[in-house]
Amino acid sequence: MSDKLIVKRRLLKVEKVINEATVTEAVEAEMKLPFKVLKIFDAMAHVTAVRASVRPGGVEVSGVIDKQLFVVDKGDMVRHIPEEIPFSFFVPLKDVVPGMNAHVTVRVLAVDTELVRFHTVRQVIVLEIFVKVTVTRQISVVVDVLGPGIKVKKQLLKVDAVVGEDTVRQVLSETVTLPVTAKKIFRILPSVRDLTAEVKQNMVIVRGVIHKQIFFVDEGELVRHGAENIPFVKSVPIPGARPGQHAQVDVNVSLESFALLDPPSRKLRQELLLQIFVKVTKTVQLEVVVDVFGCGIKVRKELLKVESVVLDLEQKETIRSSVTLPLQAMKIFEILAQLINVEGTAGFDQVTVKGTLHKQVFFVDPGNLVRHVREDIPFRLVKEAPGARPGMNVQVRAGIVGEVRSRLIGEKKLEQTVVIALFIKVTETVQLKVVVDVCRIKAKLKDGVPEDPAEAEEEVVAEEIVKEESPGDDAALPGEFIEEIIETEED
Numbered sequence: 001m002s003d004k005l006i007v008k009r010r011l012l013k014v015e016k017v018i019n020e021a022t023v024t025e026a027v028e029a030e031m032k033l034p035f036k037v038l039k040i041f042d043a044m045a046h047v048t049a050v051r052a053s054v055r056p057g058g059v060e061v062s063g064v065i066d067k068q069l070f071v072v073d074k075g076d077m078v079r080h081i082p083e084e085i086p087f088s089f090f091v092p093l094k095d096v097v098p099g100m101n102a103h104v105t106v107r108v109l110a111v112d113t114e115l116v117r118f119h120t121v122r123q124v125i126v127l128e129i130f131v132k133v134t135v136t137r138q139i140s141v142v143v144d145v146l147g148p149g150i151k152v153k154k155q156l157l158k159v160d161a162v163v164g165e166d167t168v169r170q171v172l173s174e175t176v177t178l179p180v181t182a183k184k185i186f187r188i189l190p191s192v193r194d195l196t197a198e199v200k201q202n203m204v205i206v207r208g209v210i211h212k213q214i215f216f217v218d219e220g221e222l223v224r225h226g227a228e229n230i231p232f233v234k235s236v237p238i239p240g241a242r243p244g245q246h247a248q249v250d251v252n253v254s255l256e257s258f259a260l261l262d263p264p265s266r267k268l269r270q271e272l273l274l275q276i277f278v279k280v281t282k283t284v285q286l287e288v289v290v291d292v293f294g295c296g297i298k299v300r301k302e303l304l305k306v307e308s309v310v311l312d313l314e315q316k317e318t319i320r321s322s323v324t325l326p327l328q329a330m331k332i333f334e335i336l337a338q339l340i341n342v343e344g345t346a347g348f349d350q351v352t353v354k355g356t357l358h359k360q361v362f363f364v365d366p367g368n369l370v371r372h373v374r375e376d377i378p379f380r381l382v383k384e385a386p387g388a389r390p391g392m393n394v395q396v397r398a399g400i401v402g403e404v405r406s407r408l409i410g411e412k413k414l415e416q417t418v419v420i421a422l423f424i425k426v427t428e429t430v431q432l433k434v435v436v437d438v439c440r441i442k443a444k445l446k447d448g449v450p451e452d453p454a455e456a457e458e459e460v461v462a463e464e465i466v467k468e469e470s471p472g473d474d475a476a477l478p479g480e481f482i483e484e485i486i487e488t489e490e491d
Helices: none
Strands: 002-032 037-055 058-073 078-092 101-116 120-146 151-200 203-218 223-237 246-260 265-293 297-324 331-347 350-364 370-384 393-409 413-442 463-467 480-489
Touching: 002 078, 002 151, 002 297, 002 413, 037 101, 037 120, 037 331, 058 101, 058 120, 078 120, 101 331, 120 151, 120 297, 151 223, 151 246, 151 297, 151 393, 203 246, 203 265, 223 265, 223 331, 265 297, 297 350, 297 370, 297 393, 331 393, 331 413, 350 393, 350 413, 370 413
Parallel strands: none
Antiparallel strands: 002 120, 002 480, 037 058, 058 078, 101 120, 120 265, 120 413, 151 203, 151 265, 203 223, 246 265, 265 413, 297 413, 331 350, 350 370, 393 413, 463 480
């Protein structure tokens, strides 16, 4: 009599959730002002250059708070003072060890300021830090079991399987011509704009623009502002990547060095370092076996905790606004915009995205001086999301598409239009025990009668494994099938 047991498996490379936590921390700082002020007009802050380092028992999160302080001086003029405040906190998490992956989101909850004796500002910035630790794991799950008298219980699972990831660096050396002669450079602020990623065969093409704000002192001891855009393109090899898959890209830019050539001069040489992280994933939907029923078999299960994908959305939205300038404007010099404090929450078949569009407007007044005014525009967008439910996880990536379009109406009214791109992913943390192994067991005979099945020994059987894989690829690709046939002959 022949009794054949066929076990079908599938190899998945997924991000397994180890632990996560949200903490609130306060950063205290004291700032000495270069002049006496009457009062603090406004203060705003956002977080940049966030880094996460996985340590035993937790994650160390560091970054920089980019703060903009607006004060009123003794001449009743509003002045702008920028400041960068570094921070570092340790977030304890159980079962976390070095080598795991950390996903961190930091946002500013509040900025409290106090003026002390006209020239000192005490500040408290409250941060909300969300940390999720995962490990990229290749797991073989059972998707079907066939055989006489065998019944299986399955559950549908939709996950982002990791195809591959990598971090590359690129150095950009540029020499820019300033609009007027500079005696010294006061500050250079680089940022990344218009970031896109295109998945090709075994690689990802990353494109973007490095936008730089250059503050410098001219020969008349006035602080001037200049701007420069540097397009860049970088190909990142990702074996197994295919068109149509998803690419997650994060680009950080830092200023390594800068110098005026033969100062005073209009020639400024700069060196920028780009650190580009790329992860390619593929959404895989499959039915996994969570239990097997039948006589004479042994089932081994393993707890699997992953983010099950509910849906992905990619849309563009237009935000229009108008602002009244404090002075007559002869022309608009530049408008800088960025999205801050963007977050999403899931509702019943919908997702709500909230955030703030922060803009800095530079304009030329009748005296031919460059003036500055800022504007914050809160926005709230509700998008249809079939399958979304309250309590699900929402990941939002938002970026500004192109430049800010503007139109000056009359002497002071400025109309502006900004196009933003939203990438929304709704997931649900799923924890279930999946079947990872099934085998036959053979009961011992005593006087021709089987003993207690609970004391049966696992039978050693011949196994034949049929594995479908790409030639030359050692690691399993998402959705790779393995079929294992276990055949036992019984008399």
